[in-house]
Amino acid sequence: MKITPIRNEKDYQNALNRLEEIFDAKKGTEQGDELEILSILIDRYENENFAIGMPDPIEAIKFRMEQMGMKQKDLAEVVGFKSRVSEILSKKRKLTLGMIRKLNATLHIPTEVLVQDY
Secondary structure (H helix, E strand, C coil), X not given: CCCCCCCCHHHHHHHHHHHHHCCCCCCCCHHHHHHHHHHHHHHHHHHHHCCCCCCCHHXXXXXXXXXXXXXXXXHHHHHCCHHXXXXXXXXXXXXXXXXXHHHHHHHCCCHHHHCCCC
C-alpha cells in the first residue's frame, strides 16, 4: 500500500481509480485500511476543490415547499398574509428575523441558509 497526498487532478483521478479497484475490501485488512485512508483523502480534496455553496434562501424555501407538498396558502400560515408570501417568493420582500425563525421551525431549513443576502 503506497498512499500519497492528492495534490492535483491527476492524483485525484488515480485515487478514484484505486478506490474503485478496492471498493469491496473488508475492514481490518490491508486493502480495507487503504480504502479508508483513500476515502478520507478524496473527501478532503473534493471539499477543498469542489466546494458546494449554500443555496439561495428563496430557492431553498421553494424546494422545501415542493418536497412537503405545500402551496403558497400553506406558507401564509407560517409567515403571514398570502400577499406577503408572494412578495417573499418573488424576492420583493426580505425575510425578517421572525419569519426566519418560523421557517426554520416549520420547514427545517437551516438558519444559515435563510439569513443569507439575496
